Amino acid sequence: MAMPGGDLRLAQDRFVAAWGQMGTAWGISRTMAEVHALLYITGEALCTDDIMARLEISRGNASMSLRALLDWGIVTRAHKRGDRKEYFLAEQDVWVMARAILRERLKREVEPLMAAMHETRDMTRASQGRRKDYDDHHERLDELLGLFEVMEVLVQRFVGPAGEGLQAAATLLKPDEP
Amino acid sequence: MAMPGGDLRLAQDRFVAAWGQMGTAWGISRTMAEVHALLYITGEALCTDDIMARLEISRGNASMSLRALLDWGIVTRAHKRGDRKEYFLAEQDVWVMARAILRERLKREVEPLMAAMHETRDMTRASQGRRKDYDDHHERLDELLGLFEVMEVLVQRFVGPAGEGLQAAATLLKPDEP
DNA sequence: GGAAAGTTTCAATACCTTCTGAAACATCGT
DNA sequence: ACGATGTTTCAGAAGGTATTGAAACTTTCC
Numbered sequence: 001m002a003m004p005g006g007d008l009r010l011a012q013d014r015f016v017a018a019w020g021q022m023g024t025a026w027g028i029s030r031t032m033a034e035v036h037a038l039l040y041i042t043g044e045a046l047c048t049d050d051i052m053a054r055l056e057i058s059r060g061n062a063s064m065s066l067r068a069l070l071d072w073g074i075v076t077r078a079h080k081r082g083d084r085k086e087y088f089l090a091e092q093d094v095w096v097m098a099r100a101i102l103r104e105r106l107k108r109e110v111e112p113l114m115a116a117m118h119e120t121r122d123m124t125r126a127s128q129g130r131r132k133d134y135d136d137h138h139e140r141l142d143e144l145l146g147l148f149e150v151m152e153v154l155v156q157r158f159v160g161p162a163g164e165g166l167q168a169a170a171t172l173l174k175p176d177e178p
Numbered sequence: 179m180a181m182p183g184g185d186l187r188l189a190q191d192r193f194v195a196a197w198g199q200m201g202t203a204w205g206i207s208r209t210m211a212e213v214h215a216l217l218y219i220t221g222e223a224l225c226t227d228d229i230m231a232r233l234e235i236s237r238g239n240a241s242m243s244l245r246a247l248l249d250w251g252i253v254t255r256a257h258k259r260g261d262r263k264e265y266f267l268a269e270q271d272v273w274v275m276a277r278a279i280l281r282e283r284l285k286r287e288v289e290p291l292m293a294a295m296h297e298t299r300d301m302t303r304a305s306q307g308r309r310k311d312y313d314d315h316h317e318r319l320d321e322l323l324g325l326f327e328v329m330e331v332l333v334q335r336f337v338g339p340a341g342e343g344l345q346a347a348a349t350l351l352k353p354d355e356p
Numbered sequence: 357g358g359a360a361a362g363t364t365t366c367a368a369t370a371c372c373t374t375c376t377g378a379a380a381c382a383t384c385g386t
Numbered sequence: 387a388c389g390a391t392g393t394t395t396c397a398g399a400a401g402g403t404a405t406t407g408a409a410a411c412t413t414t415c416c
Contacts, residue, residue, distance in 0.1 A: 007301055007302050007304075007305070008302055008305070008311060008312060008315060010301060011298050011299075011301040011302045011315065012315070014294065014297070014298045014301065015294075015295065015298045015319070017294075018290075018291055018294035018295065018298070019291075021290075021291075022287060022288075022291045024205070025205045025286075025287045026204060026205050026287070027202070027203045027204050027205045040318065040322075041315065041318055041319075043314055043315075043318060092318070094321045094322055094324070094325040095325065098325055098329075108203075109200060109203045109204070110200075112196075112199075113196055113197070113199070113200045116192065116193070116195075116196035117193065117196065119192070120189050120192045120193045120196070121189075123185055123188060123189040123192065124185050124186055124189045126185075127185070127186070133186060134186060136221055137186060137189065137190070137219065137221075140218065140219055140221060140270070141193070141219075143272045144218075144272055146272070147272040147273065147276060151276075154336075158332075
């Protein structure tokens, strides 16, 4: 019975805000998350000016965020016939989206950490097997490296190239619950 | 060949720095991550002053970070006989640690988001089935909610109360590779 | 009970990331 | 080739979170 029309926009705004919030909590700039949220929830191809207007952000900010989203592979360029303006479209398959995000974060943040841990371990290799404190140190590093390796395999397996794995695994897991 | 003794400390510092860096990238304060890293990698029970000295941070900061780590359940209090000072010890089982971290973040960041998405969907329920744009909007929200639900189940299943699931799953997955 | 040792809180400050706005740059149509 | 339209970059400003340092509070021991 409410007047229909404005509430869709309100709902979109709510979603954009929530998604933006989540972004900040996970180390993604709020605007970047909001731009993505807007493109996803509208499902439309929007141009930079549309985004600027809707989110009330500057051109520079919009441009930077769009570039980053393109880098992440969760937004693609689109063109409208007879219009040389560039439009942007969010990946609509949430599984593809999740894959892209996980892959990117794994590459950017987890792999450097693992490399650092390996280097850290090498720093004290000379004293290995001669002193308990050094051995304990190595074991702790190895435990952590093991954890990350397993997680990496899991992620790559589920959201890697094949992709449908996650879905299958999830349904496979559910029946076990009472 | 290198003089042994100092290099363990250097290696620990390296690890602390790397872990701290990772923290910031995932929305955890650098200091909190560093305190945790220090406690984990030394494996020792350290008191606030030890941590302050080693990390060169203020008392207030150390206190806040320790409190947060206790809240997360990845650091516990420890007492030394004949010393009324409080010491802190990091959880040494990396699987327990991972479980605690995932559980906490799920609760703090994912669940509020899901709640917001449900609310968002309810905001436009009135127009459901009457206009295509509204229906598309609902479908997009449902897709995303579905993704999060599956991920939640996965995480809860693997790192939930039972705990050893992840390890098993990982070894189960590995053989598939060529 | 009171001094000493330990712990927590909080307003002020520092720091760092994000954002703006404008200028430089690129591309297209005529 | 030139003007018009669209895009990127960047130095400076804004904003927000993390950190400090000191004061308030708590506990323990004599």
